[in-house]
Amino acid sequence: MPQSTRLSSPVKTRDGVTILDIDNYAPFLLNAVSSAWQRKTAAIYRDRFGLGIVEWRIIAMLNIEPGITANRICAVIRLDKAAASRTLKVLDNGGYLRFEADEADARKKRWWLSEKGLTTHDTLLDIALECEAAMIGDIEPAEYETFLKVMRAMLGNLSE
Numbered sequence: 001m002p003q004s005t006r007l008s009s010p011v012k013t014r015d016g017v018t019i020l021d022i023d024n025y026a027p028f029l030l031n032a033v034s035s036a037w038q039r040k041t042a043a044i045y046r047d048r049f050g051l052g053i054v055e056w057r058i059i060a061m062l063n064i065e066p067g068i069t070a071n072r073i074c075a076v077i078r079l080d081k082a083a084a085s086r087t088l089k090v091l092d093n094g095g096y097l098r099f100e101a102d103e104a105d106a107r108k109k110r111w112w113l114s115e116k117g118l119t120t121h122d123t124l125l126d127i128a129l130e131c132e133a134a135m136i137g138d139i140e141p142a143e144y145e146t147f148l149k150v151m152r153a154m155l156g157n158l159s160e
Contacts, residue, residue, distance in 0.1 A: 026154070041131050048127075049120060050094075054079065054087045056124050059096065059113065063121045067100075067110045096120060 010025040011018050022028040038053050045051045057077050070084050091097045096117035102108035136144055
């Protein structure tokens with residue numbers, strides 16, 4: 001079984017059968033943290049704004065890179081095109097966005113946050129940062145920096 005150099009194995013034996021040790025299996029832990037994060041934050045975003053995680057991710061991306069296209073959003077936040085299209089439509093209908101269509105192809109649009117979108121972004125950002133602070137509260141700064149470095153490396157490995 002291929003493995004990189006590691007301290008703990010992602011498999012163990014129970015009653016002579018090899019099983020996955022989810023406490024030492026990075027994909028499980030990444031997914032578990034992501035799911036827990038999404039449940040916690042999505043509840044707040046839905047209660048206060050009627051928006052979900054995907055809406056927040058797109059709002060954040062539009063604030064980072066105003067005038068972005070849907071294809072660029074998908075590439076940066078790793079979102080499928082159908083989800084991006086649906087979410088942009090919801091946000092546009094809700095008054096959070098404005099856009100300019102390409103003169104040659106009206107389907108190609110560049111997106112910006114409207115005033116409502118910018119205000120909502122600032123409030124959601126405060127909530128997201130509060131939730132992040134609670135999630136990482138007892139982690140030493142050096143450990144957190146190592147975690148971020150490892151996460152970036154993993155993402156890079158998956159992008160190749």
